[in-house]
Amino acid sequence: MLKVYRGELLHFLADPAKVALEDSYQYIEDGLLIIKDGLIEQVGEAAQLLSSLDENIEITHYESGLMMPGFIDTHVHYPQTEMIASYGEQLLEWLENYTFPFERKFSDFEHGKKVAEFFLTQLLEAGTTTALVFGTVHKESVDAFFTVAQQKKLRMICGKVLMDQNCPDYLSDTAQTGYDDSKALIEKWHGTERLQYAITPRFAPTCSTEQLNKAGQLLAENPSVYLHTHLSENKAEIAWVKDLFPDSDGYLDVYDKSKLLGRRSVFAHGVHLHDSECQRLGETDSAIAFCPSSNLFLGSGLFNLKQAQAFDVNVGFGSDIGAGTTFSMLSTINEGYKTQQLRSDKLSPFQSFYLATLGGAVALDLEGTIGNFTKGAEADFIVLDYNATPLMDRRMQHCSNLSEKLFILSMLGDERHVKATHIMGERV
Ligand code: GUN
Ligand code: ZN
Numbered sequence: 001m002l003k004v005y006r007g008e009l010l011h012f013l014a015d016p017a018k019v020a021l022e023d024s025y026q027y028i029e030d031g032l033l034i035i036k037d038g039l040i041e042q043v044g045e046a047a048q049l050l051s052s053l054d055e056n057i058e059i060t061h062y063e064s065g066l067m068m069p070g071f072i073d074t075h076v077h078y079p080q081t082e083m084i085a086s087y088g089e090q091l092l093e094w095l096e097n098y099t100f101p102f103e104r105k106f107s108d109f110e111h112g113k114k115v116a117e118f119f120l121t122q123l124l125e126a127g128t129t130t131a132l133v134f135g136t137v138h139k140e141s142v143d144a145f146f147t148v149a150q151q152k153k154l155r156m157i158c159g160k161v162l163m164d165q166n167c168p169d170y171l172s173d174t175a176q177t178g179y180d181d182s183k184a185l186i187e188k189w190h191g192t193e194r195l196q197y198a199i200t201p202r203f204a205p206t207c208s209t210e211q212l213n214k215a216g217q218l219l220a221e222n223p224s225v226y227l228h229t230h231l232s233e234n235k236a237e238i239a240w241v242k243d244l245f246p247d248s249d250g251y252l253d254v255y256d257k258s259k260l261l262g263r264r265s266v267f268a269h270g271v272h273l274h275d276s277e278c279q280r281l282g283e284t285d286s287a288i289a290f291c292p293s294s295n296l297f298l299g300s301g302l303f304n305l306k307q308a309q310a311f312d313v314n315v316g317f318g319s320d321i322g323a324g325t326t327f328s329m330l331s332t333i334n335e336g337y338k339t340q341q342l343r344s345d346k347l348s349p350f351q352s353f354y355l356a357t358l359g360g361a362v363a364l365d366l367e368g369t370i371g372n373f374t375k376g377a378e379a380d381f382i383v384l385d386y387n388a389t390p391l392m393d394r395r396m397q398h399c400s401n402l403s404e405k406l407f408i409l410s411m412l413g414d415e416r417h418v419k420a421t422h423i424m425g426e427r428v
Contacts, residue, residue: 003035003425004053006046007062007383010402011069011372012358016350017309024350026373027402032059033067035379038424043373062383065419066409068353069372070129070380071329072360075228075268075289075318077134078119078145078158079106084322090299091234094323100168102322103161106136112144119321120152124428126327127418128319129380130360130370132228132266132289133158134200137171139181146189153193153423155370155378157226159200160185164211167202175211179218186222194378198226198266203233204241204254216259226264226364229255231288232277233269234300252277261286264365268318269294270308271301278311287314287363290355292335294320302339305347316363317356329356330384330413337410349406378424384409385419392417 009031016024032049034042042049053059079102086098106112112135123131135141135158142160149156162178163171173181182199190197199222201207201215219227232238232251241251248254252273255261261284270281270288281288290303308315317332318324326332333352340347361371370378386405387393392412399405409417420427 001037002041002057003379004057004059005033005035005062005067006059007031007065007067009033009043009067009373010353011043012354013372015359015362016348016354021350024354031067033373033379033381035425038379038426040373040375040377040379042375062419064387065383065385066405067381067383069357069370070382070421071127071356072316072364072371073123073128073131073319073329074266074287074316074360074363075291076131076321076324078116078321079103079112079134079136079141080322081115081119081122085325086322091237091323092240094298099322100171103136104168104170106141106144107138109140109144112141113148116145116148120148120154122327124152124421124423125418126329126415127382127384127421128327128329129382129421129423130155130364130366131157132198132226132318132364134228135160137161137163137173139185142185142189146192146195149195150193152428155194155366155380157196157198157228157364159198159226159228162199162201162211162215163206165206165208167206175208175214178211179214182218186218186225190222190225196226198228200228201260203230203237204251205237205244209245209258212255212258212260219262220259224264226266227260227262228266229260229268231255231267231270232272233295234298235272238272250274250277252280256280266316266363268320269300269303271295271303273304273307275307275311278307278313281308281313282311285314287316289318289320289363290315290336291318291320291324292339293324293326293332294318295339296335297325298323302343304343305340306345314359314363315355316360326414328414330410330417332356333410349403349410352410353406379422380424381422382418383420384413385417388417388419
């Protein structure tokens with residue numbers, strides 16, 4: 001079944017940091033997106049493609065707006081939805097005081113389903129169509145999340161948290177039960193429709209060496225699943241890891257020793273990395289989730305994007321809800337731009353929209369499947385609206401090129417500027 005959409009259209013073909021800018025994207029002022037059975041069939045100039053279509057075919061015309069691939073959120077916690085905007089603490093106290101008590105409730109499958117329903121609706125309204133998502137320690141939290149994601153036909157990655165030390169008893173598993181529960185969840189969900197599993201040790205401080213090693217064993221046994229954790233977010237956290245793992249050569253090395261690095265490994269934050277750690281992430285093809293909203297909110301620091309790029313580390317954007325304060329990737333880009341300004345670095349509009357779409361897909365090893373309009377990719381796409389607010393509308397009247405347009409969208413935009421979200425070609 002064909003579905004055809006007409007309008008202004010943008011998608012990325014490569015990383016603008018690695019190729020000539022004009023080779024990194026395709027932009028068509030009046031384009032057609034032709035979708036067959038939920039997958040991209042063809043994209044091109046309307047003037048050229050219209051004549052090839054059956055004249056009876058219905059065309060949805062988005063006359064004012066920009067069609068682009070759905071945003072990809074490479075790090076987010078669905079169980080933290082209801083504790084977003086919790087005041088006053090930095091990472092470790094924030095976890096103790098707010099996060100852990102909220103996560104306790106996710107032993108209840110029905111509670112998980114309710115929150116997952118709300119969370120996924122918020123994501124879709126913000127134009128995010130794929131995310132790499134933390135559950136809680138309870139396997140019910142992942143069952144609930146995947147149940148709702150499957151109903152919505154989404155491409156989502158989630159996993160049960162592993163933590164067996166330095167956490168409340170009510171949130172603790174053991175190396176063995178964590179392994180067994182994760183394995184059962186992999187068998188149940190990984191590869192079911194568009195759902196994939198991520199082995200999810202919370203972070204080094206809450207995982208014994210035995211638990212991290214078991215996570216590495218499970219990853220080796222299931223090479224197509226993901227590894228998702230936190231890394232070098234906060235200075236007190238890093239000092240704690242040094243105390244807890246005196247034999248390791250730095251934070252990343254704790255994970256490396258347990259064989260947790262690789263093409264499908266995603267490390268959230270990486271705000272305070274040494275060059276040698278970036279090099280190791282690059283050579284193992286691991287990815288970093290850059291979470292500027294969270295890094296500012298928790299006062300964690302300013303991610304060094306240039307450093308990651310210098311070592312060829314894959315990077316995507318993460319909202320990191322509930323430490324991040326927005327579901328919107330437009331707002332996340334906005335915060336990302338400001339973090340780079342504070343480092344005296346420039347985050348260009350092309351670079352940031354790349355990171356929010358194709359860059360996220362590359363970070364998740366899903367290029368060709370999502371993230372751009374390449375033939376055969378899943379047709380998860382959005383339409384951004386320049387006129388949704390009077391201020392953006394007015395500012396756009398003084399805009400002279402695509403770069404400026406993207407910049408304005410990301411500085412002034414949020415959920416209000418997402419006119420439509422499409423999943424496998426269908427508007428939701
Ligand atoms: N490090 C360990 N757990 C968490 C969490 O839930 N949020 C953030 N931002 N960092 C963490
Ligand atoms: Zn996080």
